[in-house]
Amino acid sequence: MENIRPIIVLDFGSQYTQLIARRIREMHVYSVIVPCHLPFDDLAGMNPQAIILSGGPSSVYDPASPTCDDRVFQMKVPMLGICYGFQLMAYKLGGKVERAERREYGFAQLEISPPSQIFSGLESPLRVWNSHGDHVAEVPPGFRVTGRTENAISAIENPEAGMYAVEFHPEVRHTASGAEILRRFVEGVCGAAPNWYPRSFVDEAVERVRREVGDERALCALSGGVDSAVAATLVSRAIGDRLLCVFVNNGLLRKNEFEEVTAALRSQAHLNVRAVDRSERFLTRLAGVVDPERKRKIIGEEFIRVFEEEARSSGHPAFLVQGTLYPDVIESVSVKGPAATIKSHHNVGGLPPDLKFRLLEPLRELFKDEVREVGRALGLSEEMVGRQPFPGPGLAVRILGEITKERIRVVQDADAIVEQEIRGAGLYNELWQSFAILLPVSSVGVMGDARTYATTIALRAVTSDDGMTADWAKIPPAVFERISTRIVNEVREVNRVVYDITSKPPGTIEWE
Numbered sequence: 316m317e318n319i320r321p322i323i324v325l326d327f328g329s330q331y332t333q334l335i336a337r338r339i340r341e342m343h344v345y346s347v348i349v350p351c352h353l354p355f356d357d358l359a360g361m362n363p364q365a366i367i368l369s370g371g372p373s374s375v376y377d378p379a380s381p382t383c384d385d386r387v388f389q390m391k392v393p394m395l396g397i398c399y400g401f402q403l404m405a406y407k408l409g410g411k412v413e414r415a416e417r418r419e420y421g422f423a424q425l426e427i428s429p430p431s432q433i434f435s436g437l438e439s440p441l442r443v444w445n446s447h448g449d450h451v452a453e454v455p456p457g458f459r460v461t462g463r464t465e466n467a468i469s470a471i472e473n474p475e476a477g478m479y480a481v482e483f484h485p486e487v488r489h490t491a492s493g494a495e496i497l498r499r500f501v502e503g504v505c506g507a508a509p510n511w512y513p514r515s516f517v518d519e520a521v522e523r524v525r526r527e528v529g530d531e532r533a534l535c536a537l538s539g540g541v542d543s544a545v546a547a548t549l550v551s552r553a554i555g556d557r558l559l560c561v562f563v564n565n566g567l568l569r570k571n572e573f574e575e576v577t578a579a580l581r582s583q584a585h586l587n588v589r590a591v592d593r594s595e596r597f598l599t600r601l602a603g604v605v606d607p608e609r610k611r612k613i614i615g616e617e618f619i620r621v622f623e624e625e626a627r628s629s630g631h632p633a634f635l636v637q638g639t640l641y642p643d644v645i646e647s648v649s650v651k652g653p654a655a656t657i658k659s660h661h662n663v664g665g666l667p668p669d670l671k672f673r674l675l676e677p678l679r680e681l682f683k684d685e686v687r688e689v690g691r692a693l694g695l696s697e698e699m700v701g702r703q704p705f706p707g708p709g710l711a712v713r714i715l716g717e718i719t720k721e722r723i724r725v726v727q728d729a730d731a732i733v734e735q736e737i738r739g740a741g742l743y744n745e746l747w748q749s750f751a752i753l754l755p756v757s758s759v760g761v762m763g764d765a766r767t768y769a770t771t772i773a774l775r776a777v778t779s780d781d782g783m784t785a786d787w788a789k790i791p792p793a794v795f796e797r798i799s800t801r802i803v804n805e806v807r808e809v810n811r812v813v814y815d816i817t818s819k820p821p822g823t824i825e826w827e
């Protein structure tokens with residue numbers, strides 16, 4: 316991305332920081348989040364075309380509050396302050412910030428005072444989403460007030476200096492025309508050109524990987540999910556067969572998944588896949604285990620062992636490809652310190668020290684939906700790129716109680732029916748996840764003229780943006796009916812199907 320100048324979001328710890336970058340990228344303009352304490356030279360070295368100061372939970376007068384280098388305000392690039400960013404801009408440039416007598420949380424009416432570049436053409440009053448305890452009492456020299464709510468100055472600007480600030484959150488959907496306000500800043504004020512497209516990302520990422528890997532080789536653990544498939548495909552575009560992909564069957568994948576995913580990645584992406592079936596090993600170690608955390612630990616340890624064997628037997632490539640995404644890298648509260656973290660739930664975490672890899676994470680700048688776009692641009696099928704997330708420990712955390720081959724088959728069969736019917740109803744892509752859970756509960760039923768005493772399948776279907784919070788999906792009754800009838804008719808061991816109507820929080824998406 317060397318020749319594309321980013322719009323940098325300086326993160327002061329708001330829960331909404333990620334959304335700012337997202338909204339800008341939805342306009343096909345490249346945006347990255349960096350912690351507010353990033354050294355100034357590093358920030359300047361990124362050659363930003365604009366700076367956005369995010370919100371944050373602190374008060375500018377608190378000595379421990381996050382701040383940024385004063386030189387940020389002299390960079391002569393357009394700036395937009397949001398919430399805490401607004402207060403910080405006002406404070407740093409000679410205005411006055413006070414603790415508000417009435418804090419504003421939730422909706423407020425914004426009265427716009429034209430002329431204003433970032434509100435031009437928008438209706439007034441505008442319903443905006445607020446979340447602040449302090450407010451700006453006096454604007455800094457050179458600025459004028461362009462918007463007020465009942466309680467506070469809510470927007471200021473100094474067009475000559477290219478500086479704009481708002482007290483409310485334009486990045487959240489609750490703010491009417493919020494995306495339009497950001498668009499007026501990004502396109503109008505900054506004049507940013509739309510040049511952030513999956514196609515251009517692919518070309519540049521391939522080039523970058525090629526340079527970085529040189530003549531070395533790389534190894535990638537496929538999980539069957541979208542992220543590792545796209546990361547591997549991208550790297551294989553760059554280095555061809557010098558990338559070896561290992562796909563481990565732990566015996567806990569979905570029905571036919573091992574064979575289907577292997578075949579799909581070989582044919583669609585021409586990946587060099589070594590498919591290793593180690594299900595017996597995993598299942599032997601899991602025999603009799605019912606505690607969810609113990610299941611996770613065993614699967615994690617065994618995975619590392621298998622991966623280690625494969626790495627050694629392939630002459631230990633220098634690079635390890637990981638499908639780490641942007642939200643995995645950036646924690647919103649990065650004001651606490653650099654937020655780079657590595658996904659630990661797969662393989663790198665527990666590898667022996669002599670098995671050192673250099674990490675290749677070609678997707679670390681992308682959000683999930685962007686990864687899907689990149690997957691499409693790389694020629695992966697809709698079925699592959701649209702796959703719902705699946706946990707690393709697989710069906711082990713969807714089989715409550717003991718894991719046996721028979722119980723795996725029951726949940727696989729039920730799960731395959733759920734997937735077919737959800738796809739058939741055109742709901743698959745709308746749902747974050749939809750799946751079956753096998754409960755350790757038997758109950759009485761009647762089939763034909765006979766009494767049954769058999770097991771229970773729970774259905775889980777949720778909508779979510781990122782898996783952090785989720786709501787149970789309002790599935791049409793006719794779809795429930797088909798799923799339940801088919802499961803009870805086709806999966807002999809099951810005589811009852813129930814639906815989980817718990818959101819997250821307080822529930823989790825998986826049952827274990």
Ligand code: XMP
Nearest residue numbers: 611660704705706707708782819823824825
């Ligand atoms: P929970 O159940 O915590 O899940 O609400 C949130 C998201 O994470 C997935 N998940 C996992 N993924 N290893 C993984 O790779 C795990 O141990 C694991 N546990 C949950 C889950 O499917 C959902 O998308």
